[in-house]
Amino acid sequence: MRRENIYLIGLMGTGKTTIGRQLAKSVKLPFYDTDKAIEESTGVDIPTIFEFEGEEGFRDREQKMVQQLTQLKGIVLATGGGTVLREQNRNMLKQNGFVVYLQCPIDRILERTRRDTQRPLLQTENPRDRLEGLHKQREPHYLACADFTIDTGTMPSKAVVNRILEEYRATVNP
Secondary structure, three states, X not given: OOOOOEEEEOOOOOOHHHHHHHHHHHHXXXXXXXXXXXXXXXXXXXXXXXHHHHHHHHHHHHHHHHHHHOOOOOOEEEOOOOHHHOHHHHHHHHHHOEEEEEEOOHHXXXXXXXXXXXXXXXXXXXXXXXXXXXXXXXXXXXXXXXXXXXXXXXXXXXXXXXXXXXXXXXXXXO
């Protein structure tokens, strides 16, 4: 099993991109974000893909991107919140890297995402209900996929990065 990759999973707003960038910088590895990679490959933003192809069309694109990115060696990857919905994605992540589940309380996620119009699943009358539903649906997949879980709701991002690195090094080089 290749373990030099670090993959971040979790709901939107848990800090995957922020933590991922800091993590990649600290270990001197390239950083990738599945959503950004999809936007770059299609030339349109995620909300536009959702508008024209629906969530299923987006998930198809996401699965292809996860397949491409998990073949790279020595990367840090922030995945989309729903990446774990497909078993093939979960398997690719588990087989090709160290998977970190970033947890965060719903209240904190709402604070972080309240002004973000680039999250199609939160463009609803009741974002809290939507997040709670997504959490209930996805949490079992996050937990089953993760090698390590950490709460990003109260810890400063630098402390989260340090804790992930401690666990990663202990797991990869016991």
